[in-house]
Amino acid sequence: xxxxxxxxxxxxxxxxxxxxxxxxxxxxxxxxxxxxxxxxxxxxxxxxxxxxxxxxxxxxxxxxxxxxxxxxxxxxxxxxxxxxxxxxxxxxxxxxxxxxxxxxxxxxxxxxxxxxxxxxxxxxxxxxxxxxxxxxxxxxxxxxxxxxxxxxxxxxxxxxxxxxxxxxxxxxxxxxxxxxxxxxxxxxxxxxxxxxxxxxxxxxxxxxxxxxxxxxxxxxxxxxxxxxxxxxxxxxxxxxxxxxxxxxxxxxxxxxxxxxxxxxxxxxxxxxxxxxxxxxxxxxxxxxxxxxxxxxxxxxxxxxxxxxxxxxxxxxxxxxxxxxxxxxxxxxxxxxxxxxxxxxxxxxxx
Ligand code: UDP
Ligand code: MG
Numbered sequence: 001x002x003x004x005x006x007x008x009x010x011x012x013x014x015x016x017x018x019x020x021x022x023x024x025x026x027x028x029x030x031x032x033x034x035x036x037x038x039x040x041x042x043x044x045x046x047x048x049x050x051x052x053x054x055x056x057x058x059x060x061x062x063x064x065x066x067x068x069x070x071x072x073x074x075x076x077x078x079x080x081x082x083x084x085x086x087x088x089x090x091x092x093x094x095x096x097x098x099x100x101x102x103x104x105x106x107x108x109x110x111x112x113x114x115x116x117x118x119x120x121x122x123x124x125x126x127x128x129x130x131x132x133x134x135x136x137x138x139x140x141x142x143x144x145x146x147x148x149x150x151x152x153x154x155x156x157x158x159x160x161x162x163x164x165x166x167x168x169x170x171x172x173x174x175x176x177x178x179x180x181x182x183x184x185x186x187x188x189x190x191x192x193x194x195x196x197x198x199x200x201x202x203x204x205x206x207x208x209x210x211x212x213x214x215x216x217x218x219x220x221x222x223x224x225x226x227x228x229x230x231x232x233x234x235x236x237x238x239x240x241x242x243x244x245x246x247x248x249x250x251x252x253x254x255x256x257x258x259x260x261x262x263x264x265x266x267x268x269x270x271x272x273x274x275x276x277x278x279x280x281x282x283x284x285x286x287x288x289x290x291x292x293x294x295x296x297x298x299x300x301x302x303x304x305x306x307x308x309x310x311x312x313x314x315x316x317x318x319x320x321x322x323x324x325x326x327x328x329x330x331x332x333x334x335x336x337x338x339x340x341x342x343x344x345x346x347x348x349x350x
Contacts (some may be wrong), residue, residue, distance in 0.1 A: 005037040006116065007122035007315040008162075011085030013045050013078045017053040019204035022349045024099055025060050025067065031105045035112055039315045040148040043085045044099075058309075065312035073306040080303040081178055082159065086306075087172060089210040095162045097183075101203040110195060111162045111212035113263065120164040120190035126156040126197050135240050137211065149226040154194065177302065178295050180217070180224040187225070223292045230289060233282035234284045240275060307336045 010028060023192060025042065034087055047067060049250045057069040070084050082096050086275050097103040103124070111122045142155040159182060163171065167190040174184060186192075211276050222229065 005039050006093065006112070008032070008038060008093050008095060009034065009085075009089035009091035009315070010039040010040060010042045010097065011045065011082060011089060012042065012097055012099050013047055013081030013085065014049060014053050014057070014099045015047040015075060015078070015081070016048070016049045016051045016053060016207055018056045020054065020100045020202075021060060023203055024101055024105070025064060027105045029064065031108050034313065035109055038112065040066060041089075041091065041311050041315045044069045045081040045085045046071040047078065047081040048072045061082065061309060061311070063296055068309060068311040068314070070308040071306050073304045076162040076186050076303040078156050078159070079181055082181055083172075083179060084303050084305065086163075086168060089168070090314065092165045093162050094165075097160045097200070100205065101200075102199045103158065103349075104200065105195060106161075107195060107197055109112075114193050114195070115162050115164060118191065119193045120167040121164040121185060121188070121192035123185070123192055123194045124158045124160040125154050125196050126158045126160075127196050129158075137214060141214075141221075145183075145218075145225065146219060148222060148228045149183070151183055151318050153183060153186050153227055157182050158197075158199075159203075161195075164190070166190075176296060177299055178220060178224055178292055179302070180221040183221055185226040201215070219288060223288050227289070229285045232285060236278045236282065268346070 010032075012021075012024065021044065026040060032038060042064070044060070044067065045052050046057055054071060055066075057071075061067045063070055068088070070088065072081070072084070086094055086096065093112070095108065095111070097105070107124065111124070113123045139155055142153060142157075147152055163185065167185075167188055168187055170190075171181075171184060251261065
């Protein structure tokens with residue numbers, strides 16, 4: 001990597017983060033300003049916030065020429081916001097990080113140094129977790145995922161990472177619609193290095209994730225990264241067949257010896273329960289994958305942009321075809337083909 005100065009895009013998904021963003025931007029400006037020969041841009045993605053986040057983004061862009069923003073029509077989730085930001089990023093490297101300062105910006109110089117050394121992916125791993133529930137839940141999740149998936153994913157792998165341009169281009173070119181970025185980045189297999197950090201408490205506000213949304217994320221992760229659960233049906237079928245054969249052999253043996261078997265409810269009920277559960281479980285697993293196939297065949301966009309505004313000093317000009325500027329809303333401009341199609345869809349819906 002010999003091209004100087006390096007250009008870096010920092011992508012931040014924001015959902016009801018009005019109280020956090022100003023502090024994040026000033027810390028970023030301070031930390032990144034001290035890195036030698038680095039040009040950077042900050043892309044803030046408003047994921048359908050219901051608080052004052054959007055006004056905060058607008059005023060930050062007015063005062064900081066390196067800030068750009070993208071606004072979704074509604075809440076599409078963090079993965080969608082990350083994706084939108086990464087698609088509009090123009091840097092040689094792209095950092096993704098949370099808006100609540102739980103991903104310490106002070107780590108960036110070390111991450112940038114590792115990137116300059118030639119690592120395409122600089123992944124951070126969070127040590128410890130804030131609550132007991134999420135800790136237990138998180139550990140079970142990573143254990144399960146690592147057991148099933150061919151892609152190793154360390155417990156605590158955070159969405160705070162730096163990706164090189166060549167790795168990002170491959171990531172964005174992956175054809176699937178359903179994206180579990182943490183797993184897919186690991187799947188890419190580019191040279192990578194990990195940095196551990198201890199997450200502080202949120203600067204302000206509280207997390208929007210709960211056990212339910214985390215479970216949704218976990219099923220997405222499993223369905224995206226591995227198809228091994230589909231084999232479970234076969235394993236269970238093999239196991240029940242074995243039990244049936246053994247039980248049949250036992251009955252024949254008892255019959256040949258003239259033994260009278262006591263007919264009881266318990267064994268019958270247990271057998272019905274066991275087979276019923278196995279059946280429902282396998283159908284459920286099939287349902288999960290069917291849902292994933294359905295999402296892929298529908299090919300709906302991951303998000304819809306209502307408005308966007310580039311930085312006053314972009315590190316590289318955004319590709320903005322003239323007709324899209326004319327068609328766009330006062331501040332909004334189409335960032336690229338993906339974004340313009342989202343904008344067009346939005347206009348068609350109106
Ligand atoms: N976030 C988002 N859309 C959502 C939920 C969260 O863009 O629907 C953003 C949020 O603003 C923050 C990041 O994702 O920048 C992480 O969210 P949070 O702090 O709630 O998650 P946690 O730190 O508890 O994992
Ligand atoms: Mg957080």
